[in-house]
Amino acid sequence: MSDDQRINPPKVAAERESLTSFLDYQRATLAMKCQGLNSDQLKHKAVATSGLSLLGLIRHAAEVERSWFRMVLSAEQGKALWPAVDGVYGEFLVEDADVDEAFTFWREACAASRTVADAFESLDDTVEFRGETISLRYVLTHMIEEYARHNGHADLLREAVDGVVGE
Numbered sequence: 001m002s003d004d005q006r007i008n009p010p011k012v013a014a015e016r017e018s019l020t021s022f023l024d025y026q027r028a029t030l031a032m033k034c035q036g037l038n039s040d041q042l043k044h045k046a047v048a049t050s051g052l053s054l055l056g057l058i059r060h061a062a063e064v065e066r067s068w069f070r071m072v073l074s075a076e077q078g079k080a081l082w083p084a085v086d087g088v089y090g091e092f093l094v095e096d097a098d099v100d101e102a103f104t105f106w107r108e109a110c111a112a113s114r115t116v117a118d119a120f121e122s123l124d125d126t127v128e129f130r131g132e133t134i135s136l137r138y139v140l141t142h143m144i145e146e147y148a149r150h151n152g153h154a155d156l157l158r159e160a161v162d163g164v165v166g167e
Helices: 015-034 039-043 054-073 099-119 136-162
Strands: 126-129 132-135
Touching: 015 054, 015 099, 015 136, 039 054, 039 099, 054 099, 054 126, 054 136, 099 136, 132 136
Parallel strands: none
Antiparallel strands: 126 132
């Protein structure tokens, strides 16, 4: 991971800018963890008892972006890009996955998420979803948590693939 092109979140900012900057930083971190790897390396499952791979994390991130921003916040209907198979999230089944397609879907999902978030006037704006009231603030905070957790996985997966470590 030679070229870190992530933009650091501002140290002083309003809450909305801070949350969206941290989310974009986490998105860029996942992209950086995958940078320079070939298809086989992206599909590599480093732990025998786990189905996690870097490509699976990219596909999972695309699904999570779509579900929280488009389905929850925008009330769009949609099906999973990669349906579950025998109780396993389909996005983690990467053996026959198309790497370019996965990254394209993820980038498009991130762009759509930014558009959805920008349409809300306030972090306090809410939607009703499955009997719960959910704010934009909650979704942004949850997405930061989601990426941060999976970026920890990505760090370990990347180290197992080629020994590269780091933030």
